[in-house]
Amino acid sequence: MKSAKLPDNELERLQALYQYDVLDTEAERVFDDLTELASQICETPICLISLVDPDRQWFKSKFGLDAQQTSREIAFCSHAILQDELFEIPNASEDERFFDNPLVTGAPDIRFYAGMPLKTPSGHNIGTLCVISEKPKVLTKQQRSALIILAREVISQLELRIQNKKLALANSFKTQFLSNVSHEIRTPLNAIIGLSDLLLHQKSLCDVDQQAKEYIQQIAFSGERLLGIINSVLDLGKIESGNMELEPQSTDLAEVMDKNIALLSVKAKQKGVQIISTSRLTAPTLALIDATKLSQIFTNLLNNAIKFTPENRQIFVNYSIYNNELEIEIKDQGVGISEADQASLFNKYVQVGKQKSAQEGTGLGLSITKGLVELMGGQITLSSRLGQGSTFRVCLPIDLVASPTVSPAVAHQGVLPSDLKVLIVEDNKVNQLVLEALLDQLNVSHDTVDTGEASLVQAQQNRYDLILMDINLPGISGLEATKQLKQAQLPSKIVALTADVFCRNDEKALFDDFLTKPIQIEGLRQALHKLF
Structure with a gap:
């Protein structure tokens, strides 16, 4: 041998x-x-x-x-x-x-x-x-040729492994970058939006100085608009990285659709556009679906229709349930979309059309909408002619709920316990100020510490009904502090506070609830009502 x-x-x-x-x-x-x-x-x-x-x-x-x-x-x-x-x-x-x-x-x-x-x-x-x-x-000659070709295919598959590995690494870096962006931008936005929101609730200021009120409203509006742009970029990043997850819950479809239409009808009326809606929903209208993402899909499309429909025109909204699918149709009398632009309409890197407006956004809305529809197992289609308007149709699979259960999306607005006590764990001084002011508005007693280590000592020496835990802390993280608090079997409920929208499900499972910055008074109020 x-x-x-x-x-x-x-x-x-x-x-x-x-x-x-x-x-x-x-x-x-x-x-x-x-x-x-x-x-x-x-x-x-x-x-x-x-x-x-x-x-x-x-x-x-x-x-x-x-x-x-x-x-x-x-x-x-x-x-x-x-x-x-x-x-x-x-x-x-x-x-x-x-x-x-x-x-x-x-x-x-x-x-x-x-x-x-x-x-x-x-x-x-x-x-x-x-x-x-x-x-x-x-x-044979044919067999030799086939073996040579198949060997090349083996190498092609091995090369594909390398490319997939590089892509996974690139996506990991991208997710980490967006996570950092989320935290660094949303943290100061928490102060801008939270404090302006508090000021607008101060009647003593707003009733006395109308000009100051208008200035604060502009600050709040600009903060909300910037938050909307950031959310669009982050949503797209979550969809592309596979971090966007569905959270289905028992939802009254008629209620969700009617509320969103009522909300956007105000905007349409200000522009001189009329929304005409037709519902073909018949009982039961309860279904297991992610209500938040359904609202996002619907409002993105209706906002787009309002944006591109001239004054004194109409938008027709139809929605129905057929064969366990929610079908939504939004037809506008707007400027329409050319065939060339339709081909790239859902491309996140292309913003079609030449119309500009004060409400101009990132151009990511339709790309995000398509991603959400596909995430929910549905389809979105478009028919449009330039100068004659556009029609978007969305079909989403749903699981109907026969029993008349109360939708958990409806927040209970009872009275909070008078002796409710909260521990704020937050290292950012401005965020501390915002949270303290929000809790003061809700007449909730509170203490504040700025590290995870301090929260362990404070929570064991005092009884708290709720701990508002920032995840990104110096020293031990909010995640680690929460694990140790859970191990100590303290009676406190723990709610995560984060400016990072890329938290994993296993991280979320540690907490009784999850609040994403910027935090406003109504969001905090609803969280407290849900927990207590």
Whole structure:
């Protein structure tokens, strides 16, 4: 038996092999299909995808063989990787290099072998796609050609692994970047929106100084608009990274649709546009659906219709349930969309149309809407003619709820307990000021600490009904502090405060509720009512 010599470029060859990170991985259907196909085409009982490392040949895929690997010293593939052409042995028992090889004299009793080197784009042979038989044989021209093509396909699949790995890494970096952006921008927005909201609730100020009130309203409006832009970018990032998750709940569809129409009718009226709605919903109208994302889809489309519909025109809204699907149609009498623009309408990198307005946004609304519709398992279509308006149709699958249960989306607005006591855990001084002022407005007693360590001491020395826990804290994080508080079995409910919208489900599960900054008085009030 003659063992194969090492390739001259062995070190570089091994580096090329290792970059695929494929050795000792689980079987994969895509590779198993290729070995089975090669076995059928070449009419051999065995086919292998063999990868040659320093000591062995390891089989990424094997058809007709139970072994997972063999020693490199006796491997036929060790010889095959020394050349660039198909390596074929018609009868190993008559070949001086292999006649006394253990793989010939014993199982699997190799007589015929043909191996096509797996050549990487950098020119390194990392293994072979080989076919084996216990009987002497010669491949036909067609079989040789097929084996060569299939070997290229193996490399293509390995290259795809690298690209997917790079893409996953890039998405990870992107998610981390957006997470940082979310935290860094939403934190100061918490102060801008929260404090302006508090000032607008101060009747003593607003009733005395109308000009000051108008200034504050502009600050609040600008803050809300900036928040809307940030939310659009973050929503798109969450959809693309797969971090956007559905939260279905029992929802009154008629109530959700009517409330959103009523809300946007005010905006339409200010522009001189009339919204005419027609509901074909029949009882029951309760369904398990993510009400927040449904509202986002609907308001994005209706806002878009209002934006591009001229004064004294109409928008027609129809919605119905058919075959367990919620069908929504929004038809406007606006400027319409050209065929050329329709092709790129949902592209996040393209903002179609030339009309500009004071309400100009990021142009991400329709891209986000399409992403949300598809996330919910639905479809969105468009028909439009330039100068004659546009019609958007959305179909969303729903699970109807027959029993007349109360929708959890309806917040209970009872009276909060008079002795309610809250611990604020927040390191940012401005955010502390906002939260303290909000709780003062709600007549809720509170204490404040600025580290996770301090929260552990304070919560064990005093009894709190609620702990408002910032997640990003110096020292131990809010997540770790919450874990330790839970382990101590304190009676306090814990609500997370974060400016990061990319928190995972396992992180959310630690808390009784989750509030995303900026926090306004109504949002905090509703959270308190839900908990108490």
